[in-house]
Amino acid sequence: MPSIEPRVSGVAAPAAAAIPPHGRFMRLFASKAAAPGQVYGAPGQGRSTTISVITTLVLIGLWFLITNMGWIKPLFLPSPQAVWDKFVLANTEGVANSTLLQHTATSLMRVFGAFFLSCVTAIPIGILMGTNRIMRGIFDPPIEFYRPLPPLAYLPLMIIWFGIGELSKILLIFLAIFAPMAISARAGVRSVGIEQIHAAYAMGASRFQIIWHVVLPAATPEILTGMRIGIGFGWTTLVAAEMVAATRGLGFMVLNAAQYLQSDTVIMGIVVIGLFAFGFDLLMRQIERLLVPWKGKV
């Protein structure tokens, strides 16, 4: 009886190998040896730029197709040409009482004003929270409390306290940027190797020198990441900030157009905001490459 078993498995093995692969889709999940220059089993390796470009082109193509074929009403999705025409019109005659340039300049001033304010406050406070238990004790409760709140929830308060001028708008965006930036800076402090700190102390460093020469540079990658996340929150909050008592700005332009069901202006505004946000992110990535070329290497 036991002599049968090896024979059975001996037959089964070649039979299993003879089963054809389950097609292209299943091969994505199959494990095969890596090509030279690649690492076996590393998740998501290889360049994705080409695929990203193709995706973008396909999406824009689809937009052209379904709008120009009349498969969808312009109210729901205006054609790319209509959006472009609106863009040209907004640049020359203007929409909602201002040209696109004026709307953009106002919004950029608000977002980057808040971003700048955040950089000079959130980064030092985050560093202090990471390096000093008293500071952490003081700032942790308020930041953790307000951080998950939607800005729209405290927008009325901001207006009651700081009026309907620029101040309340910039402060609203500022608050949205502040928390992620401070938290990143604090986390950055935690990423310093204790041996690096010990080494500096063994070379006679003072506490301040440790923070300035060791902790701060070591935290820079995470501070930069925090800046990228923060500005993202800033763009998100822009429309909320321009909901009340605004006469100019990209967010205001979009909201105003929505009231008159001008979908083309809405989409045009969204694209402009998106392009600025994306462009700034690319810039930040470049700065990251210049400032912290050592990131992830040591």
Added chain:
Amino acid sequence: MATQSEALHVNGVSVVFPGRTPGEQVHALDNINLTVNSGDFVVALGASGCGKTTLLNLMAGFLSPTRGTLMLGNRKISGPGSDRGVVFQKHALLPWLSVMENTEFGLRLQGSAKNDRREVAKRNLALVGLQDFHNHMIYQLSGGMQQRVGIARALTCNPATLLMDEPMAALDALTRETIQELLLDVWQKTGKMFFFITHSVEEALFLATRVIVMSPRPGRITHTYDLDFNRRFLKNRDARAVKSSPDFIRMRETVLGIIYGDERSGEHAKELTHA
């Protein structure tokens, strides 16, 4: 600045850590007495958990003893200072600075002029054979070179003593031998006292003027050997001949016997506590 003639004294030092359960105490070091004189190369050897690193942390000033005192010359060690250079197991260099900037870092902290500190750093980098790598970034160097920058950096403040916590543990066997020889050259040229921790018996015997063998639970110095294998090497420059000499092999087997004995009794103790 420390003068070269100062000795490092460890007088009746004990370290007791709080254990995992309340009230439990871990005796990391028990009544350690040790004097490291100027020009000594002391190597601490022992099974894991015997308190070697604790002893080094005490000398560096990162840890204060529960009982006893540590003195450098006539000054009590109460915290880290530039009179004691430290080389770490993982290089602990600053990746945002170049090799030169890392090496001169200590003097920059002390506010010395750029030209002066460059001069010192240049000399120390030449001492460890990195004169052609001033502008390289740390991540562009091999592990052995990184560790050499660590040694050059630790020398920059002209410390009285160099404390090294398994600096070769992460290096491959060949690089290890190269750096052992380099370290002996640096030791001879600077005349500083070196305190060095290692797991490798061969490395200890080759480098040390004195080997202290430590045993765990509680950490104690059980054996001390005065050696001259390093001077033999410095005389004839033939590391293989020194390491394969009958004296060396006999010494190695003796010390290995002691350490294996400790490892076994350690495992035995572990089994007892698990039971």
